Amino acid sequence: MDVVLEGLRxxxxxxxxxxGIAVVAGESIQSRKKSGKLANLVNELAARPLxxxxxxxxxxxxxxxxGPTDVNAHPHLxxxxxxxxxxxxxxxxxxxxxxxxxxxxxxxxxxxxxEVAAVLMGDFYRARAAKGADENTLTNAMSDACQQLExxxxxxxxxxxxxxxxxxxxxxxxLVVGLGDGENFLGSDVSGFIDYTRRAxxxxxxxxxTITPDNVEIIDFAGNPAAGKEYLVDWDAAAxxxxxxxxxxxxxxxDQPDAVAATLLGRSDINGRLTLDxxxxxxxxxxxxxxxxxxxxxxxxxxxxxxxxxIERWCRIPTEVELSHEFRYRDPIVDANTLVVSISQxxxxxxxxxAVRYAREQGAITLAVCNTNGSTIPRESxxxxxxxxxxxxxxxxxxxxxxQITATYLLGLYLAQLRGNMFHxxxxxxxxxxxxxxxxxxxxxxNAEQIKELARSMADAKSVLFxxxxxxxxxxxxxxxxxxxxxxxxxEGFAAGExxxxxxxxxxxxxxxxxxxxxxxxxxxxxxxxxSNIQEIRARGANTIVIAEEGDEAVRAYAEHVxxxxxxxxxxxxxxxxxxxxxxxxxxxTSKGYDVDQPRNLAKSVTVE
Ligand code: M6R
Numbered sequence: 141m142d143v144v145l146e147g148l149r150x151x152x153x154x155x156x157x158x159x160g161i162a163v164v165a166g167e168s169i170q171s172r173k174k175s176g177k178l179a180n181l182v183n184e185l186a187a188r189p190l191x192x193x194x195x196x197x198x199x200x201x202x203x204x205x206x207g208p209t210d211v212n213a214h215p216h217l218x219x220x221x222x223x224x225x226x227x228x229x230x231x232x233x234x235x236x237x238x239x240x241x242x243x244x245x246x247x248x249x250x251x252x253x254x255e256v257a258a259v260l261m262g263d264f265y266r267a268r269a270a271k272g273a274d275e276n277t278l279t280n281a282m283s284d285a286c287q288q289l290e291x292x293x294x295x296x297x298x299x300x301x302x303x304x305x306x307x308x309x310x311x312x313x314x315l316v317v318g319l320g321d322g323e324n325f326l327g328s329d330v331s332g333f334i335d336y337t338r339r340a341x342x343x344x345x346x347x348x349x350t351i352t353p354d355n356v357e358i359i360d361f362a363g364n365p366a367a368g369k370e371y372l373v374d375w376d377a378a379a380x381x382x383x384x385x386x387x388x389x390x391x392x393x394x395d396q397p398d399a400v401a402a403t404l405l406g407r408s409d410i411n412g413r414l415t416l417d418x419x420x421x422x423x424x425x426x427x428x429x430x431x432x433x434x435x436x437x438x439x440x441x442x443x444x445x446x447x448x449x450x451i452e453r454w455c456r457i458p459t460e461v462e463l464s465h466e467f468r469y470r471d472p473i474v475d476a477n478t479l480v481v482s483i484s485q486x487x488x489x490x491x492x493x494x495a496v497r498y499a500r501e502q503g504a505i506t507l508a509v510c511n512t513n514g515s516t517i518p519r520e521s522x523x524x525x526x527x528x529x530x531x532x533x534x535x536x537x538x539x540x541x542x543x544q545i546t547a548t549y550l551l552g553l554y555l556a557q558l559r560g561n562m563f564h565x566x567x568x569x570x571x572x573x574x575x576x577x578x579x580x581x582x583x584x585x586x587n588a589e590q591i592k593e594l595a596r597s598m599a600d601a602k603s604v605l606f607x608x609x610x611x612x613x614x615x616x617x618x619x620x621x622x623x624x625x626x627x628x629x630x631x632e633g634f635a636a637g638e639x640x641x642x643x644x645x646x647x648x649x650x651x652x653x654x655x656x657x658x659x660x661x662x663x664x665x666x667x668x669x670x671x672s673n674i675q676e677i678r679a680r681g682a683n684t685i686v687i688a689e690e691g692d693e694a695v696r697a698y699a700e701h702v703x704x705x706x707x708x709x710x711x712x713x714x715x716x717x718x719x720x721x722x723x724x725x726x727x728x729x730t731s732k733g734y735d736v737d738q739p740r741n742l743a744k745s746v747t748v749e
Pocket of ligand 1: 437438439440441483484485488489492535538625742744746
């Protein structure tokens, strides 16, 4: 039980509106489950402990079918309480299956699609057992059930009649096996078992795995032998801890110098030539690309919007950025000369996965920029460029965002090198500037108190607006998203130039407006225009909070508050200007007493559409 509970602790970021554990105890299954955070289950277990057991499964839930109640929490029991099942994903044909099972006389206690899978599996188990049960009966029942299930699912099952066995299946939903010594593990990702083993096996699509203490056997849904891919996990358990910070988010904000540095590491040679051989896409194919489409959701989509400015500038390839869920449903024009770049921290975002699949079907070259090794989106793409930000546990994305910008910039420079759009010296200069970014982020972090103090003083704000131009525009939207998701404050990010086309009507006395100001050393007009925007809103009563480059004295006269960031080339500025906005949102939410790691209604990986 302790092993399962510890695994759930590490995986709680994946969903936290209820949790449960089931173990095989003697001839029966015993389970405990509770709505709310894992702490509620821990209290329940303290009040009603589970018996000692060697086989168990556990789950933390992010509700899809049925509200976050005790009854709807997993595990779900079937086969007269002898079978326990947990599930991630959505079973799309659960209503038909449920009707058929009800007609056969089965009953249900919850509103979940998971219980339908459990009852279906129990039905198959009994039918097979009637002809003679053996150690394969649970695996066979899983295989029977999977052949009827439609949708996305990871399923894990234990049965009182197979006490040493856990059987699991996956389709479009994550599942990894941990190989121990006289013990084996399963998890949605490796953090679930990283305390016990670093040897992991990545399962393929539509595979079933049966684990016992000494054996791991993989088959496909039809029962044919299959194989997974073994690899060694290079995270250690400490990397997934908070390093003494009060929250994972704060730790991850402070991880950012390392995240950017690690993402740059080993990607260029000493002569400043990009060496992205890991892409393993035929360079001739990349040269033929005449359009780039970046697909992503949320913060990752803002990283894509930042990247667009750099890629178009450096490679002269038209680049569109689209939300994955919009892309799929509008008949997009992609062909063999389109490079589709998906950006996803988790590599499991269902909307992005589906968009990548669609693009691949249309013949596009698909490249994933991803932070999670072995996850589904990179596995289903032609190539992957990993961001090396390390595990991101807090729901709000921070270090992954900066790592995504860094990785997409490397991609842009690589394409420019390949196609001859930039001189070698120019690429070398940008790489050198990127190399200086980690130290500059560290400088911002060292001076965080000023922005934290302001954030604490604004805990009562009802609405905060964010303005930016050029690469500052997606940064403004990212700043607004952070504030919305963490502090539950209404926030919007606008292109500063759009102000006079409507949003300026929102400005009234005291309205806080955060303005991301471009470097005065860049194109003059850009800086001057944003300074004019600040004057316009200030004249209408706005409380102006300005993020500007060190030495930019021109903004001081119009700002209530100025936060200076180190100098950088205009295109690299988002790697710096974002940081104070993350700190601002994190501190404001913390001062309101909110849990910044697990904001309400959100999950870290959105594995449903
Ligand atoms: O794992 P992904 O990068 O694909 O996730 C995409 C979004 O769900 C994610 O960035 C989300 O917007 C975060 N909560 C933002 O902080």
